[in-house]
Amino acid sequence: MDQRRGKTKREWNAATGFGFAANHVKLALQKKRHGERHGMTIGAILHGRTGPVISARKEDTVRAVIDLLAQHRIGAVPVMEGDAIVGIFSERDIVRLMSSYGPEALDRHLDEVMTKSPVTCDSQMAVIGALSQMTQKRIRHLPVVDGGRLVGFVSIGDLVKYRIDRIEAEAAAMRDYIAS
Numbered sequence: 001m002d003q004r005r006g007k008t009k010r011e012w013n014a015a016t017g018f019g020f021a022a023n024h025v026k027l028a029l030q031k032k033r034h035g036e037r038h039g040m041t042i043g044a045i046l047h048g049r050t051g052p053v054i055s056a057r058k059e060d061t062v063r064a065v066i067d068l069l070a071q072h073r074i075g076a077v078p079v080m081e082g083d084a085i086v087g088i089f090s091e092r093d094i095v096r097l098m099s100s101y102g103p104e105a106l107d108r109h110l111d112e113v114m115t116k117s118p119v120t121c122d123s124q125m126a127v128i129g130a131l132s133q134m135t136q137k138r139i140r141h142l143p144v145v146d147g148g149r150l151v152g153f154v155s156i157g158d159l160v161k162y163r164i165d166r167i168e169a170e171a172a173a174m175r176d177y178i179a180s
Helices: 009-017 020-032 043-047 062-072 091-105 127-137 156-179
Strands: 076-083 084-090 141-146 151-155
Touching: 043 127, 043 141, 043 151, 043 156, 062 076, 062 091, 076 151, 084 091, 084 141, 127 141, 127 156, 151 156
Parallel strands: none
Antiparallel strands: 076 084, 141 151
């Protein structure tokens, strides 16, 4: 017997509906661990985006890419050679270059100074997996590659915002369910 008004745990859960909610939450947590949760993929983040990914070419100069970053108010760009991603160039690279080379760094080409062999993911990767990968590797930007083709570019801020929005929506749904 449970302390809940003299009813067994099963009877109390059936009377209150809490058993269903608890099982629903338990199932959602199990799916989350396996990255199976509907919509919690990198592809879901990219879904509403339109237009091409802002990128640079490896023959571009640092000066030109700084202008590109400022114009689009972004912190990094994938560096392309044809359709292949060959690197990433970010604000961190600019700071490192300016510290090492001073103003001469602005005239260097990206292929000399970019971060080569970037870590990538595909659009089916779970958001939590991408966050984990970015944290472990201490990176803030992740190119999204499907079938050898760049399909998107996400920042750690994009992923955190998406997670917070989803968690808030789930909490609201759970409150609504409990209140009804």
